[in-house]
Amino acid sequence: MYLTVLKQLLTMLAISILAFAFSRRNKFGSSESGFLSRLLLYFVNPCLIFSSFNKEFDVQKLKELAFVILLSLLMHLVMTLLVSLFIRSRTEEAKQLDGLEKVGIVLTNCGFIGIPLINGVFGQDGIFYLTGYLAVFNIWLWTYGEYQMSRSFRIKKVLTNPNVLAVLCGLVLFCLPVTLPEVIAKPLSYISELNTALSMFLLGLLFASFKKTGNTPYTRRVIKVCLLRLVACPVVCLLLLLVVWKLFASGAGLRTEVFVVFISCLCPVGMSVSSFACIFGKDASYSSLMVLSTSALCIISVPSFVRLAELLIAA
Numbered sequence: 001m002y003l004t005v006l007k008q009l010l011t012m013l014a015i016s017i018l019a020f021a022f023s024r025r026n027k028f029g030s031s032e033s034g035f036l037s038r039l040l041l042y043f044v045n046p047c048l049i050f051s052s053f054n055k056e057f058d059v060q061k062l063k064e065l066a067f068v069i070l071l072s073l074l075m076h077l078v079m080t081l082l083v084s085l086f087i088r089s090r091t092e093e094a095k096q097l098d099g100l101e102k103v104g105i106v107l108t109n110c111g112f113i114g115i116p117l118i119n120g121v122f123g124q125d126g127i128f129y130l131t132g133y134l135a136v137f138n139i140w141l142w143t144y145g146e147y148q149m150s151r152s153f154r155i156k157k158v159l160t161n162p163n164v165l166a167v168l169c170g171l172v173l174f175c176l177p178v179t180l181p182e183v184i185a186k187p188l189s190y191i192s193e194l195n196t197a198l199s200m201f202l203l204g205l206l207f208a209s210f211k212k213t214g215n216t217p218y219t220r221r222v223i224k225v226c227l228l229r230l231v232a233c234p235v236v237c238l239l240l241l242l243v244v245w246k247l248f249a250s251g252a253g254l255r256t257e258v259f260v261v262f263i264s265c266l267c268p269v270g271m272s273v274s275s276f277a278c279i280f281g282k283d284a285s286y287s288s289l290m291v292l293s294t295s296a297l298c299i300i301s302v303p304s305f306v307r308l309a310e311l312l313i314a315a
Helices: 002-026 030-052 059-086 092-106 114-150 155-159 162-175 182-192 195-209 219-248 252-266 272-279 284-312
Strands: none
Touching (some): 059 114, 059 162, 059 219, 092 272, 092 284, 114 155, 114 162, 114 252, 252 284
């Protein structure tokens, strides 16, 4: 499986490099990246999530999805505890970056990188399970994430998020004794197929338009974020998932669920942290640097941890 993951990452990297060159040549910037972010987050991703539920009802699948949601909740709780222990600045100036780091480390790029990666490895079944992780992610984003930025949160943001609504509507569709007609399913399929290319184009665009501003010494903090996001969190999550596997091992079905959750936990810092930095007036330059640094390094960390997980979680 790790070779499949590596090939998928290399494919995604190739698209990002082409996007980087194209964006540099055409001098694309924040307006183009903002448009692509909104297009992916509020349109393409929800279509992909919803279409993954377009299958005949299966009680076992529903139970498996519920299990993924519980696993995802556990992973988010553990990662939140981990960052609360290791992200503690002493000076007021340094504390301004703490919230960004906590959000970035806990809330991975399971949408823009996780969706195309899992789709490439597991196909629509993987996306079906991933919806459980995405549901928990979006709840965490608009509660824990917003609280770290503003010391408050609004439950309305959770309930009206297009990705959460896509999961809820998809569950209704899945439980109905019908599937979508071809005239609806086909357009959704075409839109869903845009996810990988657009996600990687956005990443390349961010690399091309990144500019460091100010004199804040970022190096040590970025190294710490990379270690926590790409090493510490994966190690802790793998140990927990290994315990789950030992307790509930029941074959290939559970193994796929475990790996979908684990790969989601392996993803780099989420692009949502950059959006939050802009919305709440935080250091946007530093947030972009976290995203770009971890995204570049995940080409090594993700296949390595998947290989380790394969050895420990044997079929």
